Structures are given as C-alpha cells and as structure tokens.
Amino acid sequence: MAARTAPGAGVRIVQRWTSGQLTQGELAALLILPCVAFLAVFAVYPIVNAFWTALHTLRLDQPQLGMPFVGLRNFARAAADPDAWHAMRVTLSYTAVTVTAQFVLGLAIALVINRMQRGRNAVRAAALLPWTMAPVLAGQMWRWLFNDQAGVINDLLNRVGLVHGQVIWLGSPVLAFLAVTVAATWGAASYMALILLAGLTGIPDELYEAASLDGASPARAFLAVTLPLLRNAIMVALVLRTLGALQALDLPFAMTAGGPGNATETFALFIYKNTFQFLDFGYGAALSVVLVVIALGFAGTYYRVLAPRD
Amino acid sequence: MAGRAPVLRVGHWLLVGVVLVWSLAPYLWTLATSFKTERELYQFPVTYWPHAPTIVNYVAVFTQNPFGRFLLNSALVTVISTVACLFIAALAAYAFARLRFRGREALLVGLLIVAMIPLITVIVPLYILVRNLGLLNSYAGLVAPYVTYALPVAIFILTAFFREIPQELEEAALIDGCTRLNTLWRIIAPLAAPGLITAGIIVFVYTWNEFLVALTLTSTNEVRTITVGIALYRGEFTFPWGVISAAVTLATIPIMVLILLGQRLVIRGLTAGAVKG
Numbered sequence: 108m109a110a111r112t113a114p115g116a117g118v119r120i121v122q123r124w125t126s127g128q129l130t131q132g133e134l135a136a137l138l139i140l141p142c143v144a145f146l147a148v149f150a151v152y153p154i155v156n157a158f159w160t161a162l163h164t165l166r167l168d169q170p171q172l173g174m175p176f177v178g179l180r181n182f183a184r185a186a187a188d189p190d191a192w193h194a195m196r197v198t199l200s201y202t203a204v205t206v207t208a209q210f211v212l213g214l215a216i217a218l219v220i221n222r223m224q225r226g227r228n229a230v231r232a233a234a235l236l237p238w239t240m241a242p243v244l245a246g247q248m249w250r251w252l253f254n255d256q257a258g259v260i261n262d263l264l265n266r267v268g269l270v271h272g273q274v275i276w277l278g279s280p281v282l283a284f285l286a287v288t289v290a291a292t293w294g295a296a297s298y299m300a301l302i303l304l305a306g307l308t309g310i311p312d313e314l315y316e317a318a319s320l321d322g323a324s325p326a327r328a329f330l331a332v333t334l335p336l337l338r339n340a341i342m343v344a345l346v347l348r349t350l351g352a353l354q355a356l357d358l359p360f361a362m363t364a365g366g367p368g369n370a371t372e373t374f375a376l377f378i379y380k381n382t383f384q385f386l387d388f389g390y391g392a393a394l395s396v397v398l399v400v401i402a403l404g405f406a407g408t409y410y411r412v413l414a415p416r417d
Numbered sequence: 418m419a420g421r422a423p424v425l426r427v428g429h430w431l432l433v434g435v436v437l438v439w440s441l442a443p444y445l446w447t448l449a450t451s452f453k454t455e456r457e458l459y460q461f462p463v464t465y466w467p468h469a470p471t472i473v474n475y476v477a478v479f480t481q482n483p484f485g486r487f488l489l490n491s492a493l494v495t496v497i498s499t500v501a502c503l504f505i506a507a508l509a510a511y512a513f514a515r516l517r518f519r520g521r522e523a524l525l526v527g528l529l530i531v532a533m534i535p536l537i538t539v540i541v542p543l544y545i546l547v548r549n550l551g552l553l554n555s556y557a558g559l560v561a562p563y564v565t566y567a568l569p570v571a572i573f574i575l576t577a578f579f580r581e582i583p584q585e586l587e588e589a590a591l592i593d594g595c596t597r598l599n600t601l602w603r604i605i606a607p608l609a610a611p612g613l614i615t616a617g618i619i620v621f622v623y624t625w626n627e628f629l630v631a632l633t634l635t636s637t638n639e640v641r642t643i644t645v646g647i648a649l650y651r652g653e654f655t656f657p658w659g660v661i662s663a664a665v666t667l668a669t670i671p672i673m674v675l676i677l678l679g680q681r682l683v684i685r686g687l688t689a690g691a692v693k694g
Contacts, residue, residue, distance in 0.1 A: 135518030
C-alpha cells in the first residue's frame with residue numbers, strides 16, 4: 108500500500124530490496140502484501156458484510172423496501188422459524204452420525220494399513236481416493252448407487268436376501284437421511300484415516316514392546332498406548348470433519364436436494380434456499396451468522412476437551 | 418508386525434480387501450455404468466460387467482453436451498488459481514517462517530478464521546462484490562475467490578516446509594554477496610520444491626472440486642466448471658445416468674492421476690497442514 112501512495116519511496120524500497128538492505132519488517136511487509144490484499148478484499152470484507160447484512164432487511168424481490176436496519180429481528184425470526192429449527196436438527200444429527208461413523212471407520216482403516224508391510228503405499232493411495240472426489244460428484248454417484256429401479260445397492264441387498272424387491276431409498280425421509288450419511292461417511296472416512304495413520308506411524312514400536320512385556324493384552328495396549336498418543340491427531344481430525352459436516356451443502360444438494368420434503372435439508376441448504384430462491388438476503392445472512400457461531404463453538408469445545416495438556 | 422499365525426495373516430488380508438472394496442467399489446460401479454447402453458442400464462437384477470460395452474456415453478459427453486467446455490473451464494480456472502495461490506502463499510509463508518514482523522499474530526488469526534468460515538456465509542457478499550467489480554461469469558471472478566480461500570492451507574503447508582530448510586544455507590548465501598531476492602530464488606525455491614508440489618496438489622484438488630462459488634458466480638456454459646455442469650445437468654426425458662457416469666469418470670481422472678503421482682507428498686501436506694497449522 109505504501110508503494111502506491113509514495114512512488115519515490117516505492118522505487119527506493121525496490122532498490123533496497125534487490126540490494127538486500129531492507130529491514131526485516133519492511134521485507135515482511137512486502138512479502139505479505141499480496142496475501143493481505145486478497146484476504147482483505149475477498150474474505151474480510153465479505154465476512155464483515157455478511158454480519159452487517161444480518162442486521163438489515165434486504166430482499167432482492169422487493170427492492171422498494173431498500174435496506175432498513177432492523178437490529179436483531181432477523182435472528183428473532185430464525186429463533187421462531189420451525190423450518191430453521193428443523194434444518195438445524197438435520198445438520199446436528201448429520202454431523203453427529205457422519206463424524207462418529209467417519210471416526211470409527213477411519214480409525215479401523217488406519218489400524219489396518221498401519222499393520223501392513225507389503226503393498227502399504229498402494230492401499231493407502233486407494234484409501235485416499237474417496238476424499239478427493241468432489242462432494243457434488245460423489246452425491247451424483249451415490250444417487251445412482253441408491254437408485255430404486257436399477258441401483259447396485261438394492262441389487263446386492265436382494266442377492267444376499269436382506270430385502271426383497273426395490274427399496275425406494277431416496278423417497279422416504281429416514282432412508283434418504285441414512286443414504287446421505289453413508290455417502291458422506293464414504294467421502295470423509297478416508298481423510299480421517301490418513302490423519303490418524305500419520306499419528307499411528309509416529310508411535311514408537313518400543314512402547315508396544317514394553318506394554319507386551321508388562322503382560323498387557325492387545326486391547327489393553329490399544330487403550331493405554333495408542334489412544335492417548337493419538338490424542339492430537341484425533342482432535343485435528345474431529346475438528347476438521349465437524350466443521351466440514353456442519354456446512355454440508357454440496358453432497359445433499361446433488362443427492363437429494365434436501366428431499367424428500369425437507370427431510371435431508373441441512374442448515375447450509377436452508378440458507379441457500381432462503382437466499383437464492385426466496386431472495387431474502389438479510390434473513391439468509393442472519394442464518395449464516397448463526398452457523399458461524401455454532402461452528403466456532405464446536406471448535407472451541409473440542410479444543411478444550413482434547414487439547415494436549417502439559 | 419503382520420500377524421505371525423496364518424489365521425491372523427489371512428484375517429489381516431481380508432480386512433485389507435474390505436478397505437479396498439469400500440474405497441474403490443463406487444468408482445468401479447460408475448465406470449461400469451458409463452460403458453452400458455441405455456437398455457442395460459435399467460436392467461434389474463443389474464449386470465456387473467457390461468454385456469454390450471459401448472462408448473456411446475463418452476461420445477455423448479463431448480458431442481451432444483458442453484461437458485468438454487466444462488472440463489476446459491475447470492482446467493483453466495484450476496491451473497490459474499493454483500499457480501497464483503502458490504506464488505502469493507510462498508511469499509507470505511517465507512515471511513512467516515523466517516522473519517519477525519508486526520501484525521504476525523493478527524495475520525495468523527485472520528488466516529485461521531478464513532480457513533474456518535463456511536463459504537455459504539460469504540457467498541452473497543462475494544456475489545455482490547464480484548458483480549460490482551464487473552467480474553460475474555468470468556474466469557477472473559472465480560480465480561480471485563479461489564486464490565483467497567485456498568491461501569490459508571497453502572500458507573500453513575509452505576510455512577512448515579520452509580521451516581525445515583536450514584537457515585545457515587541462506588546466511589551463507591547472503592554473506593557470499595547474494596541478494597535477498599537471489600537467495601529466495603536460487604536457494605530457497607529449489608529446496609522448497611516438494612512443499613510447493615504438495616501445496617499445489619491440495620489447492621488443485623480443492624479448486625477442481627469446488628461447487629458453491631462456481632454455481633453462484635457463473636451463469637452460462639462458457640464459464641461453468643465441471644462440478645456445476647454435472648450437477649445442473651438434466652436429461653430431456655429420463656435422467657441420463659450413462660452420460661452422467663461418463664462425465665463423473667472424466668471429471669475424476671485428473672484428480673486421481675495427481676493423487677497417485679504425488680501420494681507421499683499429499684499425505685505429508687495433509688498432516689503438516691493439519692497438525693502444525
């Protein structure tokens with residue numbers, strides 16, 4: 108910024124940069140300038156703007172209203188809106204179910220890969236793939252897997268005799284919710300697994316040898332050695348996945364579009380609907396502020412519970 | 418450590434098999450679907466190996482639909498965003514790793530907040546901002562937000578990598594009369610190459626897969642990326658699962674190749690960015 112306002116100074120700074128005479132502070136300012144500029148314009152401004160919009164009425168379908176200040180009225184409206192509460196319940200159950208399933212599965216995958224010697228890299232790469240698929244494409248893919256007429260899941264369930272006929276997965280509220288959580292678990296368990304695997308690799312073998320010399324069973328060694336030493340990796344994985352699940356939008360958008368009815372309408376989808384279908388920008392902004400506060404609350408809680416204590 | 422008793426060893430390999438099936442089966446089903454004819458698609462019980470394999474779906478992807486255009490848009494936007502993001506992040510990460518400066522903590526907190534903020538929260542202000550800049554429905558209008566929201570993870574990864582480069586190397590170069598700029602270019606950049614590749618792959622995957630921003634800030638097929646193109650695709654009569662499966666397969670291939678080539682680096686980056694950041 109300084110370079111803009113004083114051209115002479117700018118040239119001098121560049122000269123001193125190339126001849127290595129800049130102070131640390133000046134050099135740092137130059138290096139972080141592009142980063143700060145992008146963050147300020149495309150992140151900080153929109154965040155502040157969202158909080159500001161939340162305090163106003165702004166309806167794109169009714170421009171004659173202008174943008175009057177309404178204080179916390181949008182938040183009061185959200186608190187009294189049964190649809191908002193429903194979406195919040197969907198998001199919280201979705202988060203609880205998917206993060207738990209991802210954690211259990213991710214830990215199992217990490218433990219299996221950690222015991223491998225031959226072929227370890229190949230299996231690890233395969234396990235990594237689900238996470239790299241775009242959630243919106245994964246949603247499309249799973250919609251086809253759960254297809255009632257010709258879906259492979261119905262076919263397999265029929266072959267093993269668990270069901271007879273064609274289950275309409277995405278047509279019933281409970282089954283649709285279940286299907287979406289299966290797809291979400293598939294996508295992110297692999298990410299969990301890799302973070303936990305990195306943690307497992309860091310545990311020295313001597314600790315297990317010591318535990319086994321002391322007569323500890325494998326289960327006891329797992330509880331006494333593995334889990335405590337994984338604490339850090341577990342926290343990172345849980346925080347990141349919870350933040351991801353709380354803002355889930357792409358996957359349900361592609362898989363069910365929130366349906367049937369609004370059975371799988373997550374809070375983020377509800378915000379999307381209010382904003383882009385009902386064009387109620389003020390209300391949408393207030394809802395998204397609520398989402399931010401909840402996300403930060405979760406991150407803070409995890410940190411207090413699981414952070415390493417020295 | 419693999420089990421000593423044969424029973425344990427068999428059990429272990431069975432579990433490895435389960436991991437592989439769980440991870441790969443959905444992909445394989447999509448791949449099989451993409452080679453089926455419309456008729457075979459809706460047979461029940463389903464066929465696990467296409468009886469009459471056909472590439473008609475792949476032809477349809479490129480001839481009857483703008484998927485080729487979507488793939489090109491995705492490729493351009495992703496490559497430009499990744500390169501720009503790496504350049505900006507590398508400068509900032511160098512400052513974080515090597516220099517003491519005022520505002521360091523504030524910038525770190527800012528990066529953490531940007532990394533945590535749900536995109537749905539900022540999408541409307543972002544839309545209005547990009548519209549006011551006259552960049553709606555343009556590559557630049559997508560690249561700017563992508564660069565911004567990928568900066569935190571790129572900076573965290575690169576800072577971790579820069580810290581591992583011994584400072585003595587740089588000091589020696591400076592004493593030998595190398596300028597700062599030269600040092601950064603000749604000494605640091607080559608040594609940081611694995612870090613740049615790691616961060617690059619992760620930013621690439623993030624950008625290629627992004628949906629909400631691309632959906633909101635584009636309005637015509639000339640600019641739409643592949644995720645939006647596939648999500649908005651509707652057939653005329655029935656839902657064209659064969660074509661969709663072909664498109665999903667094609668959209669997934671670039672990411673798969675990248676991940677398989679750079680597996681070790683990606684995993685190091687995921688854990689470095691997550692654990693140290």
